[in-house]
Amino acid sequence: MQFQFDSLADFLAMSGHGPYVWGSYCVTLLVMAALAVVPLLRQRTLRQALGRQLRQEEARRRALTARQAHPQPEIAD
Known part of the structure; x- marks a missing residue:
């Protein structure tokens, strides 16, 4: 069996087409x-x-639940 190129340098250069x-x-x-x-x-x-996004939605849900559980008394003028 005979190789196309004589050395590794020739193989890498590929007759000038290597780059x-x-x-x-x-x-x-x-x-x-x-x-x-x-x-x-x-x-x-x-x-x-x-x-x-899921953490933000869960925080909003908890805040809403807390607000509904402990409503703030309204101040009359």
Whole structure:
């Protein structure tokens, strides 16, 4: 079996086309990594926002319940 390139340097240079080939591989890997990571980050952000919203709604519900349980007396003029 005979290899296309004589050495590792020739393989990396690819007859002068190496920067384009390896650059395209790098760009492809970066895009694929972004396609995997961005949804995970977005999901984490949405979960945090949902948790914050649920805590606010629960605090409002408790405040309303407390106000209804202990009504303030009205002051007559």
